[in-house]
Amino acid sequence: DIQMTQSPSSLSASVGDRVTITCQASQDINNCLNWYQQKPGRAPKLLIYDASNLESGVPSRFSGSGSGTDFTFTISSLQPEDFATYYCQLYDDLRDAFGPGTTVDVK
Amino acid sequence: QITLKESGPTLVKPTQTLTLTCTFSGFSLTTPGEAVGWIRQPPGKALEWLALIFWDDDKGYSPSLKNRLTITKDTSKNRVVLTMTNMDPVDTATYFCARSLQRTYGNWGRGTLVTVSS
Numbered sequence: 001d002i003q004m005t006q007s008p009s010s011l012s013a014s015v016g017d018r019v020t021i022t023c024q025a026s027q028d029i030n031n032c033l034n035w036y037q038q039k040p041g042r043a044p045k046l047l048i049y050d051a052s053n054l055e056s057g058v059p060s061r062f063s064g065s066g067s068g069t070d071f072t073f074t075i076s077s078l079q080p081e082d083f084a085t086y087y088c089q090l091y092d093d094l095r096d097a098f099g100p101g102t103t104v105d106v107k
Numbered sequence: 108q109i110t111l112k113e114s115g116p117t118l119v120k121p122t123q124t125l126t127l128t129c130t131f132s133g134f135s136l137t138t139p140g141e142a143v144g145w146i147r148q149p150p151g152k153a154l155e156w157l158a159l160i161f162w163d164d165d166k167g168y169s170p171s172l173k174n175r176l177t178i179t180k181d182t183s184k185n186r187v188v189l190t191m192t193n194m195d196p197v198d199t200a201t202y203f204c205a206r207s208l209q210r211t212y213g214n215w216g217r218g219t220l221v222t223v224s225s
Contacts, residue, residue: 001170032210034210034211043203043205043216043217043218044203044212044215045215046211046213049209049211049213050211055211087153087154089154089156091210093167094159094167095156095159095167095170096156096159096167096207098146098155098156099153101153101154
């Protein structure tokens with residue numbers, strides 16, 4: 001059973017800041033990792049798929065990298081609409097799993 | 108346009124079985140690569156993946172809940188049904204269904220809040 005850790009659990013940032021979130025899998029998952037944004041009362045929104053591919057329509061300030069067990073999600077210049085909770089999600093064979101989430105709030 | 112909508116009871120009693128239906132449009136669960144998953148979120152907490160059913164009827168379940176979950180599909184009606192047995196107050200959550208294309212959840216329903224209480 002693959003375990004996921006995500007860090008930090010929360011962070012405070014200002015508009016214009018560079019924000020970095022990491023996810024670590026307990027075993028090699030190749031590039032089988034996606035990133036989502038969720039705002040209160042809303043369903044999650046897919047941002048990055050297969051570790052580094054930007055979903056259509058998602059601003060280029062969002063990016064992802066990594067492979068194997070260690071993955072990074074970056075917002076290059078935080079915008080007001082980016083304050084939200086971010087989740088990584090791995091997939092493996094017939095199972096998926098979400099990370100515990102990172103809440104980005106106003107500094 | 109792809110849409111998904113969850114339906115089912117908003118309140119269930121402890122020990123009862125929950126049955127949720129996801130009705131979708133804009134894609135077919137007979138197309139290779141397509142799947143529909145269920146994800147839940149207790150109030151103020153993180154997303155938790157529950158189950159997934161693929162176009163070829165393969166199924167996957169959360170290891171911690173697999174003994175309580177069953178996922179099925181009705182391709183003629185574009186529906187996916189999730190049942191969860193022996194409900195407990197800790198199962199109170201918003202339950203989402205989502206389309207999984209190539210293992211990415213790109214389209215989601217709005218979610219339905221299920222409260223477990225006597």
